[in-house]
Amino acid sequence: MASRTPAEHLTVEDVLAELDALEDPKIREVNQRHGNDIGVNLSKLRAIAKRLKTQHDFAAELWDTGDPQARLVAILISSPKKYTAEQLDVMLRDTRVPKVQDWLINYILKKNPESEDRRILWMNDVDEDVAAAGWALTSHAVAQGVDNLNLKELLEEIEEQLQQAPERLQWAMNECLATIGIHSAKHRKRAIEIGERLGVLKDYPTPPNCTSPYAPAWIEEMVSRQKV
Known part of the structure; x- marks a missing residue:
């Protein structure tokens, strides 16, 4: 029986640096037409979250950066049911990037x-x-x-x-x-x-x-x- 790969433990700075290294000007140009301040291929962003697995407290740290791409990672590594109604309300009102709001709705709000x-x-x-x-x-x-x-x-x-x-x-x-x-x-x-x-x-x-x-x-x- 294969053993499960343990979650990676990175710092906020580590994640931001990885996202910065994945920056693609062409992707950002396309996304900005739709109001999305995102320049990273979402499959590659998901790969970062997959390595991190669920880390709810770390997700809060990533969310607090305000960076749209870091917030997408935060959403993916969150435990949706752990958020209080007050936290959800604050997060929703603080979300102005359409893609981040879409993911917040689909991956967290619908599950809480x-x-x-x-x-x-x-x-x-x-x-x-x-x-x-x-x-x-x-x-x-x-x-x-x-x-x-x-x-x-x-x-x-x-x-x-x-x-x-x-x-x-x-x-x-x-x-x-x-x-x-x-x-x-x-x-x-x-x-x-x-x-x-x-x-x-x-x-x-x-x-x-x-x-x-x-x-x-x-x-x-x-x-x-x-x-x-």
């Missing part, structure tokens, strides 16, 4: 039970990025079948706000609209009707063999796969 208690507060926050995170978590809750959701009210709120919402929040609300249509047969027709009437992301360029973010098309594609 405290997030469900904060989700509604976040989705109604005046900070657009925080609100977007709240809606992303609501989509996750819909997909997981959380029983305290009022899908009718969510659809009403989406119908009222979706067209005027700023870009990041609009994407998150649109995802929630599609998720309701995909996972709730009862509300599917209504979700499709809202998407068709509002037309949000209808003309978004979608590569071949990829699912359109236009909610009616998204819903129909995913439901058709469920029937196969």
Whole structure:
């Protein structure tokens, strides 16, 4: 039986130096177009985290550097359930880089039970990025079948706000609209009707063999796969 490779123990300076050595100007140029201050290939960044394994306290040190790339490593080596609701709230509000926020949502917030208690507060926050995170978590809750959701009210709120919402929040609300249509047969027709009437992301360029973010098309594609 093979023995497990032990976690490496590096300093913050060690990790920052490794990330600096992996800097690729072309990658940074592409990422900056999307608001991401990141110049490292993410597969190589993940390799650093894989060597470190889970080191929750060290993750906090990396997060505190404020460096977006170090924060991605921090997210990967964290223990998601160890964060308190207050810590999650501070981290979310301190995250302005889209890729860091995406990873924070997917790798930590979705795995921490405290997030469900904060989700509604976040989705109604005046900070657009925080609100977007709240809606992303609501989509996750819909997909997981959380029983305290009022899908009718969510659809009403989406119908009222979706067209005027700023870009990041609009994407998150649109995802929630599609998720309701995909996972709730009862509300599917209504979700499709809202998407068709509002037309949000209808003309978004979608590569071949990829699912359109236009909610009616998204819903129909995913439901058709469920029937196969």
